[in-house]
Amino acid sequence: MTKSARSRIFAKIRHSSRGATAATIREELDSFGKAPAADLPTPDTATAFLANVLKNQGTVDCAANRTDAVRAVGQYLYQHYRTHRLVAGNDSRLAAMPWRDAGVLPRFGTAEGNEPAALSYARLGVAETGAVVTFTGKANPAANNLLAEHHIVLVNCEDLVGDMEEAWLRIRHEVDRDGRPRGINFIAGPSSTADIEGQLVYGAHGPRGWHVILLGYMPASALEDARALAAG
Amino acid sequence: MIEERSNPQGHTRQPTVALFVTCLADLFRPSVAFASIKLLERAGCSVIVPTQQTCCGQPAYNSGDYEATTPLAKQVIAMLEPADYVVVPSGSCAGMICHHYPRLLEGEWQQRARDLATRTYELTTFLADIAPLPRSKVKTAALPPVTYHDSCAGLRELDIREQPRRLLREVCGIEVNEMQQTDVCCGFGGTFCAKMPEISAKMASDKVHNAVATGARILTGGDLGCLLNLAGRARRLGETIEVRHVAELLSGDLAVPAIGEGN
Amino acid sequence: MEMHSQAFLENAREALGDPEKTRRRGLLAAFTPMVRNAAMESFGKFEPLRQHLRRVRQHTLDNLDHYLDRFEQEALSNGNHVHFAMDGEEMNRIVLEICQRHSARRIAKGKSMVTEETGLSRHLQGAGLNVTETDLGEYIIQQAGEPPSHIVGPALHKSAAEVRDLFLARHDLGERELEETSQLVQEARGVLRQRFLEADVGIIGANALVAENGYSMLVTNEGNGDLCANLPPVLIVCTTLERILPRAEDATAMMRLLVRSATGQPHTCYTSFYSGPRREQDTDGPIETHFVLLDDKRTDILASDYREMLQCIRCGACLNHCPIYAAAGGHAYGAVYMGPMGSVLTPLLTSLEESHLLPNACTSCGRCAEVCPSGIPLPDLLRDLRQAEQAAKLSPPRWRTGLKLHAWLARHPRLYHGLTALGIPLLHRLGRRRGSFSKLPLAGGWTSQRDFPAPQRKTFMQAYAGVLKAEKKRRRHD
Known part of the structure; x- marks a missing residue:
């Protein structure tokens, strides 16, 4: 039955098709050039990224090194939960963090139904949208993005890209090396809904808190400038 | 800016403007056409009014009767082509000629439609951009505050927004009190208002209420279709705001009763 | 509540008879264009991007056989099952068969207009399956037994008070406070969380299918679609042929206009690409995944003068900007798709006989075409449909x-x-x-x-x- 649907559909489409060769099709597609992207609010990628995360109703922090990063995670947890419970994927980069310094020891695995907080190490951060990019897999089960009340995400400064087109260049590079992940997730804010009377409410199904910690070298004023940009 | 044309003998002459009166002005509001002639002459044009004109064909066209519209469109094109310019005191009829005739017609007629479209203007655009209307020498009596209804076809097909406001300011010395949601349709839509009267009435009521809320005493605009609809709805709602075509305001012709007003 | 397109005028009259609902529709009609315009203004590249996307989509439709073939190959090599369905009935049958093969009882469903079009939930429920709509708006109208009134905000016609009464009646949770919208959302979250965790099959739609790598793109703010796509052991993606785009970049470029047009946000919270079942080393994700690609007249539209309609990305901007939609409300259209895009699509997907009034629900004001991120000349297409109505002698003599x-x-x-x-x-x-x-x-x-x-x-x-x-x-x- 479905086979016949397939051949019927293809027959009908071929009838309306130009019948061009793959090379001609590719050439035409390439001739369209790059799509216009949104301008960054400021030339510095790190500042622009942080500003857009804030505009997405995320909270941000910066860390110069891994010790600062775990400390920032601990602080956020304590601030919201007075607890140090945390789940994180089996990410070798997360495993190698100096957790003892912050008094936090994540459970490495998959988030369950009612987890207070989950931690991800993003592959990329996209300044244009203020989004972090994660791949599903052992290092970051998709449930970790979705089931916890709070989602904390670490991003390296050197993994920031300007726009979505740059993001795909980087993703292609990783996919060519490691194969296609099951899922590629761009996350840009806490879960939200406006389905009742158009009123925006956070924590619809997924995390109600979304905290991004940018790790590495960035301008000293990045955080302050980002806050000013997001407020203005 | 208008260019003086050379006639075959090489003498420069005033440009001739054919006035396309529109069927609604012809039938319901001749004062709009007379005001238009006055304004065009004041702007230095030699105005002709082709007497064979009737309607641009929108009623049939918008109802999807392309077959009945096509010969009418050709007739209008043939009648108007000889003039240097065609001026229409209506955004929707001008839009019909400029946008929809070329879409409707094919081949040679499409070419002729396109050519005519390059020389066809809605009245306020023509007076603002092509043949600038000089300031009136006669001091017009101070007008009460007005608000302007942007007709959809004029606004979106012909980009008419600033032109009438500029003329009202510069020629009549009045500012327009802007209403909320100026870019939303008044619910006229040609046959729409009779086919779907309740929906149309809701849209017209919203428009009337927005106009009244500005405190303006006159609601003006460039399209009689919308204005007849709004005047009719305003009267039904018991609102006393006057409804007048912008050509009448610009020419200072306020002696005639407003649309839908008694003698 | 069953409404018909033939009764558009009566439906609209009834809607206008409720002053409070009419007032709220008016507020939304003022608010939604405002946020859309603000978003486009700050983006600043609406027209060039719209032109770019039009070229890309036109190119895709011109070469749809090439791209569909490519997508199918990539999706198969990603480990998916790929099904084709000529019509809604066939899609529903395929989905039910998959569910039955897995002895599934509970289905968690993401928002999908395509499955609204085919009546999938009704079909599955008729076969004894328990289907939960998980998008909050869809969940609300499912509980109320109503169709969507808007393609993006399906329950926007309901007041918070109505939702509260609905939840009090439908959720057996004892005495509790539900005065605030946030409390309503919180309650739905709790109820639905359980449904996600228990579901045997997840069903989602797709905002785009990427030909070059066989991924489907899903965008949501709530994250419900992602929960459907990741937690249950079986995932079924139901979508139509014209969602195909050549490259991943094209999908995310489209997002720039889609989201700004729909909600005035620069982008959604979750933009997700899914390729297939879990990989060998993965610890979560579905074990089996299916694509069901529906035609339902798309190939007819492709061959017709209404081809441009296949460029529609379902953002809902034309609804938000249509004064007739605002006056009549979405239910008046008596169809799955409403407003300007719906008035073009409904006659093409059903028949002109039953829906010829809809193309008349238009003043040619042109506001829809002005904001359409795909640049579809909606008023022209509606007028062309009125010509078809005229030719078929369906309009009043x-x-x-x-x-x-x-x-x-x-x-x-x-x-x-x-x-x-x-x-x-x-x-x-x-x-x-x-x-x-x-x-x-x-x-x-x-x-x-x-x-x-x-x-x-x-x-x-x-x-x-x-x-x-x-x-x-x-x-x-x-």
Whole structure:
């Protein structure tokens, strides 16, 4: 039955098709050039990224090194939960963090139904949208993005890209090396809904808190400038 | 800016403007056409009014009767082509000629439609951009505050927004009190208002209420279709705001009763 | 609540009869364009991006056989099952078979207009499956037993108070406070969380299918689609052929306009690409994944003059900007798709006979085409459908004959001017005192709602002939 649907559909489409060769099709597609992207609010990628995360109703922090990063995670947890419970994927980069310094020891695995907080190490951060990019897999089960009340995400400064087109260049590079992940997730804010009377409410199904910690070298004023940009 | 044309003998002459009166002005509001002639002459044009004109064909066209519209469109094109310019005191009829005739017609007629479209203007655009209307020498009596209804076809097909406001300011010395949601349709839509009267009435009521809320005493605009609809709805709602075509305001012709007003 | 397109006028009248709902529709109609415009203004590249995307989508539709074939190959090599369905019935059957093969009982469903189109949930429930709509808006209307009133915000016609009453009636959770919207959301979150965790099968739609790598793109703010896509052991993606785009970049470029057009956000919270079942080293994700690709007249539309309609990305901007949609409300259309895009699609997907009124629900105001991120000339397509209505003799004969007669008369100026020179002065005399008529024979459509302004003394042509004559006389005297 479905086979016949397939051949019927293809027959009908071929009838309306130009019948061009793959090379001609590719050439035409390439001739369209790059799509216009949104301008960054400021030339510095790190500042622009942080500003857009804030505009997405995320909270941000910066860390110069891994010790600062775990400390920032601990602080956020304590601030919201007075607890140090945390789940994180089996990410070798997360495993190698100096957790003892912050008094936090994540459970490495998959988030369950009612987890207070989950931690991800993003592959990329996209300044244009203020989004972090994660791949599903052992290092970051998709449930970790979705089931916890709070989602904390670490991003390296050197993994920031300007726009979505740059993001795909980087993703292609990783996919060519490691194969296609099951899922590629761009996350840009806490879960939200406006389905009742158009009123925006956070924590619809997924995390109600979304905290991004940018790790590495960035301008000293990045955080302050980002806050000013997001407020203005 | 208008260019003086050379006639075959090489003498420069005033440009001739054919006035396309529109069927609604012809039938319901001749004062709009007379005001238009006055304004065009004041702007230095030699105005002709082709007497064979009737309607641009929108009623049939918008109802999807392309077959009945096509010969009418050709007739209008043939009648108007000889003039240097065609001026229409209506955004929707001008839009019909400029946008929809070329879409409707094919081949040679499409070419002729396109050519005519390059020389066809809605009245306020023509007076603002092509043949600038000089300031009136006669001091017009101070007008009460007005608000302007942007007709959809004029606004979106012909980009008419600033032109009438500029003329009202510069020629009549009045500012327009802007209403909320100026870019939303008044619910006229040609046959729409009779086919779907309740929906149309809701849209017209919203428009009337927005106009009244500005405190303006006159609601003006460039399209009689919308204005007849709004005047009719305003009267039904018991609102006393006057409804007048912008050509009448610009020419200072306020002696005639407003649309839908008694003698 | 079953509504029909044939009853559009009655439905609209009924909707306008509820002042509170009409007021709320008006507020949304003022608010949604405002946020969309603000978003586009700060983006600043609406027109160039719209042109770019139009070229890409046009190119994709021109070469759809190539891209569909490519997508299928990539999706298969990603480990998916790929099914094709000619019509909604076939899609529903395929999905049910998959569910039954897995002995599934509980289905968690993401928001998908395609499955609204095929009536998938009803079909599965009819076979005894327990289907939960997980998008909050969809969940609300599922509980209320209503169809969506908007393609993006399906429950926007409901007030918070109505949602509260609904939840109190449908959720057996004892006494509790539900005054705030946030409390309502919180309650739905709790109820639905359990459904996600228990589901045997997840069903989602797709905002795009990427031909080069066989991924599907899903965008949500709630994250419900992602929960459906990741937690249950079986995932079924239901979508239509025209969602295909060549490259991943094209999908995210489209997002720039889609989200700004839909909600005024620069992007959604979750933009997710899914390729297939879990990989060998993965610890979560579905074990089996299916694509069901539906035609349902898309190939007919592709071959027709309405091809541009296949560029629609379902953002809902045309609904938000349509004053007729605002007045009548989404339910009045009696169709899955409503507003301008719906009035084009419904006749193409169902039949002109049952929905020919919808293309008439348009004043050609052009606001929809102005904001359409795909640049679809919606008023032109609606007018073309009215032509089809005319040709099929579906419009009222009185109107058809009247308009034909008017056009014929307009081609005979002497007769036209002669007749109007008789009628207009008469009408003037009858109406001059009051200035307008509150009732007029043959103009009932007009005068039912508004007065009919009386004409000035004569027709212009009559008066002008007089002016010309007087001028001639004067010249002769000079």
